[in-house]
Each structure stands twice: as structure tokens, then as C-alpha cells.
Amino acid sequence: xxxxxxxxxxxxxxxxxxxxxxxxxxxxxxxxxxxxxxxxxxxxxxxxxxxxxxxxxxxxxxxxxxxxxxxxxxxxxxxxxxx
Numbered sequence: 001x002x003x004x005x006x007x008x009x010x011x012x013x014x015x016x017x018x019x020x021x022x023x024x025x026x027x028x029x030x031x032x033x034x035x036x037x038x039x040x041x042x043x044x045x046x047x048x049x050x051x052x053x054x055x056x057x058x059x060x061x062x063x064x065x066x067x068x069x070x071x072x073x074x075x076x077x078x079x080x081x082x083x
Contacts, residue, residue, distance in 0.1 A: 002048070004060070004076060006030065007041035011064045012073060014044050021056040022048040022080060050082040 004014050008030055016024060025047040032042025048058070057079050061072030 002046045002058070002060070002076075002078070003043050004046075004062075005041060006044040006062070007039075008044070009039045011066075012062050013065065014046070014060050014062055014076070015065070016046065016048075017059040017061070019056055019058060021051055021054050021082065022058055023051055025049050050080075053082050055079065055081045 006012065006014055014028065016022075028044050028046045030042055030044050032040055036042070046060075057077055060076040062074035062076075063070070063072045
């Protein structure tokens with residue numbers, strides 16, 4: 001499970017770089033606090049299942065999906081070891 005701060009009202013969303021060891025499970029969810037004003041940010045949650053034992057780096061980018069060829073506004077990386 002990976003939880004990242006996001007604000008989907010800006011058009012940005014986190015996207016995982018394809019990874020042979022970690023398979024995404026379903027679509028990510030987006031939750032914002034019930035008392036948050038319109039346009040406030042929230043949390044985007046991703047679930048991954050390992051396909052085998054090993055080590056890898058999960059890389060994600062905070063992007064607007066329609067802006068191809070543009071560097072992510074933010075990046076997230078975490079080293080994952082599956083035993």
C-alpha cells in the first residue's frame with residue numbers, strides 16, 4: 001500500500017512506472033477529509049502485489065495524463081524487498 005498526497009482537482013494524479021515485480025491491484029482511490037473545502041487536496045492510495053521474491057524500486061510521477069513528454073511535477077521512489 002502506498003499513500004501519497006494529491007490534489008486531483010488540479011488535473012494532477014500519481015502514476016506508477018510499470019514494474020515487473022509489483023503488480024497494481026485495481027484503480028487507485030482518492031480520499032479527502034470530509035470537512036475539506038472544495039479544491040482541497042487529499043490522499044491517493046495504491047495497492048500492489050508482488051509477483052515473485054526479489055528487490056526493486058517503485059517509481060511514481062505526479063503528472064497530468066494528457067501532458068505527454070512533460071517531466072512530472074513531483075516524483076516518489078521507494079526500494080521494495082520481497083522475501
